Amino acid sequence: MTRMTFMGGLLASTLLAGTALAQDVTLTIESWRNDDLAIWQDSIIPAFEAANPGIKVNFTPSAPAEYNAALNAKLDAGSAGDLITCRPFDASLALYDAGHLADITDLEGMANFSDVAKSGWxxxxxxxxxxxxxxxxxxxxxxxxDAFADLGLSVPTTEAEFFAALDAIKADGGYIPMAMGTNDQWEAATMGYNNIGPNYWKGEEGRLALIAGEQSLTDEPWVAPYRQLAKWGDYLGDGYEAQTYPDSQNIFTLGRAAIYPAGSWEISGFNAQADFEMGAFPPPVQAAGDTCYISDHTDIALGMNAKTENADAAKTFLNWVGSPEFASLYANALPGFFSLSSHDVAMEDPLAQEFVSWRGKCESSIRSTYQILSRGTPNLENETWNASVAVIKGDETPEAAGARLQDGLASWYAPQQ
Amino acid sequence: MKRVRWHILVFLAPAVLVYTAVMIIPLFNTLRLALYAEVDQARVFVGLQNFRTLFGNAVWSEQFWNALGNNIWFFVIHMAVQNPIGIALAALLSQRRLRFAAFYRSAIFIPTILSFVIVGFAWKLILSPIWGIAPGMLDAVGLKSLYAPWLGREGTALTTLALISVWQFVGIPMMLIYAALLSIPDEILEAGECDGITGWSAFWKIKLPLILPSIGIISILTFVGNFNAFDLIYAAQGALAGPDFSTDILGTFLYRTFFGFQLQLGDPHMGAAIASAMFAVILLGVCIYLFGIQTRMRRYQF
Known part of the structure; x- marks a missing residue:
């Protein structure tokens, strides 16, 4: 009964809206960025609607962990929105292959992106x-x-300095040295393994060699990051085994931990929560003077539902996403999500500036497991979560973890056989 | 000439139609889906190939047996903890001299109507090593050393979750047994008293045999509920059922396979194969109960 009333209400509101705005096209955006709802509604969508009268935009995000499953189900059922926020690599490639995402190679806006930026999609x-x-x-x-100033620590640049700093924080006892838990698993792989790893496997060089089958996960560059992770366990807070991702965020922003293994997407949330000054440093290199490598991961894109009835309006929106106006709006509204376009985007947030400055000093790479290698069963990305956690907790040796992942990958990936 | 008894058909029709539409058709469609696979964007009939992969391929079968083993442990904890406690509570509540019986009954039953998400989240907070009250409470009685991040350890996570589920659902066996105990006529108990059977021995010798059929029903409900469980594990540990798949049960394994997770793409056909295997496990369990146990159970007429 309540459902009937609800449906009736929906129907009535649709009819009313339909008569009031007969000319308007409404575009619906599917996304996993529910944290960004306010930013889309307050700044991005109004800017677009002001420039393009006649097109209304609706941002309808779902929870990140459910997004892929929910989106696939909606696309199969034909009830998905007009614009689809794209995960990088295989998740979106599968959608394109299945005919759910439209080919937009010829869109004018695409000219503003480099090949590397486009590689994820x-x-x-x-x-x-x-x-x-x-x-x-x-x-x-x-x-x-503040914690670093209290303890008289300087920003570590090499691994030795990094662990010396962690030891000093631990010895002082006032702060938890590093805020990370293993309950949700993905942080250990994403903020652990794929954060510090590129320094060992030399960024793109190692990543592409692994895809080509010239290196394997049992090689030193791929096992060494696990060796460093195995040492992390001592510096995480008490009971880190049951510490969740939001727990870690809160511990750090409450000022109880000194270091937070991070992704730049944390910046806006941390700015709002923390009342102390924050700084950032790239993953420390093995020896002073080594070239540094960072994970500068192509993370988010926007595509068009191939079955949309509003293709023209959707293309207008996508072209706008490729414009300098959007790049600057997005990068400043969401410090920590760095524009991939070739426009020169000025950012105001100091922490975001610090992160983006590494692009000048270090070589950029993307997460090793994302392109091609997580296509089969067992899934390399999910296995890496599991292995990183096991190594941190000391349940598995770095060598055993590498061997297990290699066996799994070789079981279905021809170049590694 | 025989009269066609139309009214039977008419009365049966609504239930049969609704049940067929929402239960029987989806069930058989799932079984059918398990016989297909997707090859180059097209659905192809592959016979039992999915089951061969599920049980024959080490990667899949290891996960399946792990999930089934965890599921059995989950069920064992419920049978060993939830149902005896439920029966004991019902026996206590049916004592006539107990004060505030109605209050206890409601208080114990309330968690049952809570959402899994709330229960999972609340218990995660209670047991959290960082904000939880569990470490503090243990500290207050000098037992801090007993505390461990139970949900984060492979050895304890599944048992902890099973006990949380027991806490939530202990009200159901309690209510069913309570109702069964109330339906025992006073004459029988009084006759027993005349023969000198009172107190505990009255419970063991008269009441327990009379509520055995209810206990059987509760066991089978627990069995079906546990082997279909998913929500609590998903709410507390996520779809990867960490740490290291130690809390992975058939429901989470099915979800991960069917809908996909993170970079793992959903595979409805393998998912349907797992769902069919779950169906078979539950069917087997229910059949053992129906034909092996229930038919031998003695019933008493009052």
Missing amino acids: STDDGAVQFCVPMASVIHGFIYNK
Whole structure:
């Protein structure tokens, strides 16, 4: 009964809205960024609607963990929105192959992006693009400047300095050295393994060699990051095994921890929560003077539902996403999501500036497990979560973890057999 | 000439139609889906290939047996903890001299009507090593050393979750047994008293045999509920059922396979194969109960 009333209400509101705005086209955006709802509604959508009268935009995000499943179900049922926020690589490629995402290679806005930026949303041969790149995220460590000043610590640049700093914080006892838990698993892989890893496997060089089958996960560059992770366990707070991701965020922003292994997407949330000054440093290198590598991961893009009835309006929106106006609006509204476009985007947030400055000093790479290698069963990304956690907790040796992942990958990936 | 008894058909029709539409058709469609696979964007009939992969391929079968083993442990905890406590509570509540019986009854039953999400979240907070009250409470009685991040350890996570589920659902066996105990006529108990059977021995010798059929029903409900469980594990530990799949049960394994998770893409056909295996496990359990146990149970007429 309540459902009937509700449906009736919906129907009535649709009719009313339909008569009031007969000319308007409404675009619905599917997204997993429910944290950004306010930013879309208050700044991004009004800017677009002001420039394009006649097109209304609705931002309808779902929870990140459910997004892929929910989106696939909606697309199969034909009830998905007009614009689809794209996960990088295979998740979106599968949607394109299944005919859910439209080919937008010829869109004018696409001219503003480099091949690397587009790589996350292209077919394997790079011939067809199906999403307009929006932003990348950079990994590193955010630290509590007050804590570092209290303890007289300087920002570590090498691994030895990094562990010396952690030891000093632990010895002092006033702060938890590093805020990370293993309950939700993904932080250990994303903020752990793929954060510090590129320094060992030399960024793109190692990543592409792994895809080509020239290196394997049992090689030193791929096992060494696990060796460092195995040492992390001592510096995480009491009961880190049951500490969740929001727990870690809160511990750090409450000023109880000194260092937070981070992705740059944390910046806006941390700015709002923390009342101390924060700084950031890139993953420390093995020896002073080594080239540094960072994970500058192509993370988010926007594509068009192939079955949309409002294709023209959707294309207008996608072109706008490729414009300098959007790039600057997005990068400043969401410090920590860095524009992938070739426009020169000025950012005001100091922490975001710190992160993006590493692009100048270090070589950029993306997360090793995302392109091609997580296509089969067992899924390399999910296995990496599991292995990183096991290594931190000391349940598995770094060598055993590497061997297990290699066996799993070799079981279905021909170049590694 | 026989009269066609139309009224039977008419009365049965609504229930049969609704049940067929929402239960029987989806069930058989799931079983059918398990016989297909997707090859180059097209659905192809592959016979039992999905089951061969599920049980024959080490990657899949290891996960399946792990999930089934965890599920059995989950069920064992419920049978060993939830149902005896439920029966004991019902026996206490049916004592006539107990004061505030109605209050206890409601208080114990209330968690049952809470959402899994609330229960999972609340218990995660209670047991949290950082904000939880569990470490503080243990500290207050000098037992801090007993505290461990139970939900984060492989050895304890599943048992902890099973006990949380027991806390939530202990009200159901309590209510069913309570109703069964109330339906025992006073004459029988009084006749027993004349023969010198009172107190505990009255419970063991008269009441327990009379409520055995209810206990059987509760066991089978627990069995079906546990092997279909998913919500609590998903709410507390997520779809990867950490740490290291130690809390992975058939429901979470099915969800992960069917809908996909993070970079793992959903595979409805393998998912349907797992769902069919779950169906078979539950069917087997229910059949063992129906034909092996229920038919031998003695019933008493008052």
